[in-house]
Amino acid sequence: MKTLDDCRVAIDAIDNEILELLNKRMKVVERVGEIKNDTGGAIYRPEREKAIIERLTTMSKESGGVLNKSAIEAIYLEIFAVSRNLELPERIAYLGPEGSFTHQAAESRFGAMSDYLSLNSIHSVFKTLESKRAKFGVVPVENSRDGIVGETLDLLSKSSVKIVAELYMPIHMSFATKAKKLEDIKKIYSKDKGFGQCREFLSEHGFVNIDQIPVESTAKAAILAAEDENSAAICSHIAAKLYGIPTMFENIEDEHDSSTRFIILSDFKNAISGHDKTSILVRLKDAVEAGSLVHFLQDFDDQKINLSKIESRPSKDKSGFGYWFYIDFYGHIDEAKIQKVLEKHTNEVTWLGSYVKGE
Numbered sequence: 223m224k225t226l227d228d229c230r231v232a233i234d235a236i237d238n239e240i241l242e243l244l245n246k247r248m249k250v251v252e253r254v255g256e257i258k259n260d261t262g263g264a265i266y267r268p269e270r271e272k273a274i275i276e277r278l279t280t281m282s283k284e285s286g287g288v289l290n291k292s293a294i295e296a297i298y299l300e301i302f303a304v305s306r307n308l309e310l311p312e313r314i315a316y317l318g319p320e321g322s323f324t325h326q327a328a329e330s331r332f333g334a335m336s337d338y339l340s341l342n343s344i345h346s347v348f349k350t351l352e353s354k355r356a357k358f359g360v361v362p363v364e365n366s367r368d369g370i371v372g373e374t375l376d377l378l379s380k381s382s383v384k385i386v387a388e389l390y391m392p393i394h395m396s397f398a399t400k401a402k403k404l405e406d407i408k409k410i411y412s413k414d415k416g417f418g419q420c421r422e423f424l425s426e427h428g429f430v431n432i433d434q435i436p437v438e439s440t441a442k443a444a445i446l447a448a449e450d451e452n453s454a455a456i457c458s459h460i461a462a463k464l465y466g467i468p469t470m471f472e473n474i475e476d477e478h479d480s481s482t483r484f485i486i487l488s489d490f491k492n493a494i495s496g497h498d499k500t501s502i503l504v505r506l507k508d509a510v511e512a513g514s515l516v517h518f519l520q521d522f523d524d525q526k527i528n529l530s531k532i533e534s535r536p537s538k539d540k541s542g543f544g545y546w547f548y549i550d551f552y553g554h555i556d557e558a559k560i561q562k563v564l565e566k567h568t569n570e571v572t573w574l575g576s577y578v579k580g581e
């Protein structure tokens with residue numbers, strides 16, 4: 223049996239090899255960057271990243287390796303982020319403030335080293351992309367409990383930016399405080415929804431009679447709690463970490479299955495990956511006439527295209543269209559069967575993006 227020292231010597235030797243291989247990988251990545259620069263190709267290729275993770279996961283399984291898919295993903299998403307930065311540093315705008323759940327989603331995809339821009343509205347994220355002040359945007363589009371984020375859908379309907387990726391993130395709340403003892407806590411900050419989602423925790427810990435102060439975001443709650451040792455925040459763990467507040471309890475939400483779907487916006491079209499989803503907006507001219515939506519959907523069914531979401535929104539324009547529909551379906555816009563359906567409805571459909579299906 224090896225001693226601790228032997229193990230550490232072995233680990234050091236392996237780390238040397240890993241570093242050498244990583245540097246070797248980055249040399250190849252630099253060349254990819256040059257090629258993309260010459261040909262105008264997109265830096266971020268989510269479908270290629272997905273294929274790498276799938277291949278490595280299968281390989282690890284087959285060889286009996288201890289790393290499962292989430293471990294491989296955690297390691298490789300960071301490697302991809304560093305690679306992309308090497309190809310061309312690109313700015314990522316997200317719905318802030320720093321420490322928001324959207325920030326956490328952005329970091330999970332773009333890594334710790336990227337150039338981030340925190341903006342205080344979804345509208346500003348779209349504007350920043352349209353004026354090319356950032357290459358990517360990250361915004362929430364729906365939550366499993368609260369439903370659709372209307373502002374995101376309305377902006378998608380008007381903007382030229384496209385959805386290039388999606389990701390689902392479980393939403394967990396942390397209880398963070400600089401207080402040494404629970405009794406020292408005299409007030410708690412959070413967003414109104416934060417309090418709503420953690421009622422059982424608050425009552426179990428006897429916090430019901432303590433001042434609960436709603437503020438505009440959970441990140442703001444963390445900032446305030448960082449300034450006052452007799453207060454606490456219900457916030458994301460990234461916010462607690464960012465503002466230097468120790469987390470006293472994690473996952474304090476009443477129901478643990480809440481997740482938010484975030485979309486990554488940019489200005490290019492992905493190649494087909496074989497695991498794609500497409501989002502479109504449909505303005506049916508005669509939406510009020512019975513059957514027009516049914517006929518439209520029938521065309522999808524005829525081609526065996528499965529829908530994953532349909533959401534109606536009131537149209538706010540003056541063109542006379544009463545409603546439009548936001549639809550997600552499985553497949554990529556460049557697939558023949560999808561072209562066949564969309565060609566029949568060119569005047570009614572706006573393509574919002576085709577991207578690798580998130581998990």
Ligand SMILES: C=C(O[C@@H]1C=C(C(=O)O)C=C[C@H]1O)C(=O)O
Nearest residue numbers: 251254265266267270271302305
């Ligand atoms: C290197 C590339 O660019 C990016 C980085 C990748 C990587 O590090 O493997 C993969 C896909 C792209 O997001 C590429 O397109 O192959």
